[in-house]
Amino acid sequence: MHNYISRRQFVAAGLTVAAAASATAAAAVSGERPGDPPGLKLPLHLALFDTRFAAAHAFARALAVRGVSLAPYDGDVTPVWFEQLDPVWRQYPLAVAGLTTEGALFCLEQFAWDNGMRVAYRGIHCAAPGGGVQHLLESSAARPQDVQGRLAGVQPWPAQVAALIAGIDAPAAAFPSEPRSRSSARFHTRSRREAPAPRLVSWLIAPRNWRAAPPA
């Protein structure tokens, strides 16, 4: 963290990007050009991804082209949280998405709660017994459209998950801790090139009232 030159340099770069990110993301919200991937329906501050996993890279790329700045990390989510999220979350509850391990989401969710935010969408992705990847997508019961009928496209699943998150267009309803008040949908995807994936989780953490553009 602060002590390490390598990480400090990386973070300095990350923060510069992050400062510009809100504005970029906000621009992506409004200004889509034909041929661009569909923009964000609501602004996203950062996309976290665990660089150990190819799927996470693909997810991040798909959000980067929508103007979201990226926060890569390799296994330990601490530096991203300490250097990039905590300083911002103390000021504003800004939305972030990620494709990470469950351990990382567990930590980030607790911090999110302290800052008036909630997990608004979660997808669990793991290797299917007969090959391919099994997905369980969950959102609040009030927003079944966020997860139902998804992951049917031809793109690799991480890109489809990124599109799903980018398409969420309403104030986040709290992700219910009660399983029975969640909407859920199961999918199975198969791709010849896909490496067997460990269990990963895609997620969106958003302010409880995710309406306004973030402060510039």
Add this chain to the structure above:
Amino acid sequence: MRTPPGISPATFAAAVSQFEKVVGPQWVFTRDEDTRLYNDAYSPFLGEPEERWASAAVAPATVEEVQEIVRIANRHSVPIYAISTGRNLGYGGAAPAWSGCVVLDLKRMNRILEVNEENAYALVEPGVSYFDLYRYIQERKLKLWIDCPDPGWGSLVGNALDRGSGYTFPYLRNHFDAHCGMEVVLANGELLRTGMGALPNSRTWQQYKTGFGPWIDGLFSQSNMGVVTKMGFWLMPQPEAYFCGRVLVRRRDDLHELVRLITLLENSNISSGCPDSSSPLLGIGSIGAQARFLAVDEPLPADDPELAALRDKAEAGDPSGLEAYGRRKNLAYWTFDIKFYGPAKVVAAQWESAKEILSAIPEAWFEDQGEYRFPLTEEPRDHARYPEFGIPSLNNFSLGARSSTNPTPSHGHMWLAPIIPRTAEAIFEANRVFGEAARQFGIPQLRFNLPAWYWQRSAIFIFGFPVSENPAENRHHREVFFHLIDVAGKHGWAEYRTGPVFQDAVARQFSFNNHSLMRFQETLKDALDPNGILSPGRYGIWPKHLRKPR
């Protein structure tokens, strides 16, 4: 809105509305969606009716607000449960010990009131996390280190009050020992300062622990006698260097001399960091190696079938085959990592001296595990060392997460953490006793294990029993846990700390002279908190109206 047991909805509503007047309605939480966040994510009763729940939460920002809330709670007999950052995972999380309490969430009280670089101490409020204090020190470039537990997101106050531990100097890694002076709100709302803090205009509150007369600080740890609103802590001057050396020995019975000498090194201040042990032959990693392994999701090294058979024989009492295998493959039976902080020259001399002392063990050999100079100019090669360098982290948090080696992960774990004597006899005996007891219950994972060495004059076993979404499995683990508490008690061992579900059972073990310790605590509880509003049941101390016959 759920109400605390025995409190009418009207009374509760009146108390809540008065809380709102004190802190503002935005800092009083009564909706299920919010109160559920205080549930223990690692609850041993996950999803069962006995899972602990909060009726509401209130988050004050100042000491005066805490005093006012306590007075209101007292007037209405509404039970409250104070937390600092509420990250007590494995030991109860943020959930109250008694369901229905209003959680008094002190996270907003997060001011760092003083950091003294020359004399290495700090005074903080309960909401200050290890990360917060680390950030403060780094931003000001102070030459100070903190001593933090594995996860850095907890608070200095909450961790010390639950008597947690870290990784640096012995007197600092015992977090309750490392504190110096408290400020406490009593159940009647009165404010008290301990130690030198009781002296108006005191200038030594964080410099001299015991003050004058009885030293009462212990009454507020692992208890429910007051709400702590400030605490002083001693910090570590940034050392010039850190060195880790490893001693390796060949024979099973070498553990006796090894533990004795490691203890001597520590008690003589020759070594200064937290020792860490392993057994390559038995396949027991050091705590550091386990943290590394869990964090990076590497597959377990494939075991040689010959080795597996020899391990079984060794566990059954005949280690000769395993020792011979070790000689052939140059594998140690036991290793200890010994750590040193200080000037580079001193550290080098200490390691030389340690090697001389440990050479008394026949065939012992030594390996250098690496030196670091501070401030660090590059990341440590080994992330598991972060807390040893006073750097808070969440790196360790893959524990319980799903990985290729752990395909059906738990929702966390309940720590069974008995303190045992610091001798090899005790290690062998505890392994035999716990192993037999666990096998009776069909728990295979309690194979031979090594304790941790956080505490200077004792050792501590830490077994994590998984919590899952399967109530039958959780019930089974609770049964074993309760059983092992009794078994430990019968052998003169007890947990250093435990979660609310098990606190009565552990407290019952401390029964000397017809429970005179508990009777003393209850006498104090009745005098200090006659309405029993503060954290009922915490560490087995119940107010009169909820006390059950022993």
